[in-house]
Amino acid sequence: MGDFFRTQLFNIIAAVFLALFVIVWGTVLLQVWVFVPEVPGTPPKLNGAVVCAAGALSTSLSSLTASALGFTMAEVRREEQSGSAEAAGQAPAGVFEAGGFTTKLSGRVIAALMVYLVVGLLVLGVWLVKGTASTDLIGAFSLSLLGWIIGAAGVVFQTEKPSPQASAAG
Template sequence: MTSTGANWLQKALFPIIAGVIILVFVGAWAAVLIQVWSFIPSEEAPAVVLGDGLVVAAGVLATTLGTQTASALGFAVAEVRAIKGDSGFSVVAVAQSLRIETYVAVFAYLAIGLAVFATWLFRESAAPELVNAFALSLLGWLIGASGVIFKPTGE
C-alpha cells in the first residue's frame, strides 16, 4: 500500500466505522418504528412482538450510541475546561471542539430518540417494552446534557 493510501485509510477508518454504526442504529430503529406504527392491535395480539435479533440489536445500538455520545460530550466539556478554565468555558467552545462524527451521532440519536419517544406517547399500548426503555433512556440522556446547557456562567 502506498504512503498516500495508508494515510487515507488511517484518517478514514474511524469515520467509516462511526458511519456504519450510525447507519445500522438508524436502520434497526426504523424497522422497530415501522412495525409499531403499522401494527393494528387485536385481542389475539394487543402489542407488537419483535424478533429477538431486532430487539437485541436495537437495544445494544441505542445503548452504544447513547453512551458514546454522552461520553464524547463529557470529554469535550472536560477538555475545554482544562484548556480555557471556567472563565473561558462555554457551550459554543464545547461544540467547536467536537468532531463531525460526534455531531452526526448526536443528531441521529436525538432524531430517532424523539421518534421513539413520540411512539411511546402515542402508541404505548402497541409498543413493546424496548420502545418504552429507549424513550426513558433518551430522557435521561437529555437531562444529562442539560447540565452543561443550563449551567450558570458565573458572570
C-alpha cells in the same frame, strides 16, 4: 484506493455504526407503528435478534455520545483553568463559552448526537402515541432518551460557573 480507506477508516466505521442504528431502529419503529393489535393495547411481537440489536445499539450510542460530551466538557474546563482559553480570546474565567465547547466536538460526534436525538425523538413520539400498544423496547429507549436529554440539558444550561471570589464571599 488503499490510502482512502486508511485515512477514512474512522469515518467509515462511524457511518456504518450510525447506519445500523438508523436501520435497526427504523425497522422497530415501522413494525410498531403499522401494527394493528387484535386485542387493543397488545404490543407487537418483535424478533428477538432485532430487540437485542436495537438495545445494544441504543445503549452504545447513548454512552458514546454522553462520554464524548463529558470528555469535551472536561477538556474545555481544563483549558479554562490553565488560562489557555483566555489567551485564545475566549470567555473570561467563570464564564462557560458554549462556542468553545461545540468547536471541540468532531464531525463524527456531532453526527452521532444528531442521529441519536432525531431517532430518539421519533421513538419517543411513537411511544407517546401508541402507549401500551408499543413495546417495552420502545418504552425503555424513550426513558433512556429522556435521561440523556436531561443530562445534555445539564451541560447546555451550565453557562456560568462561580468565580473563586464569589465562592469565598458566599
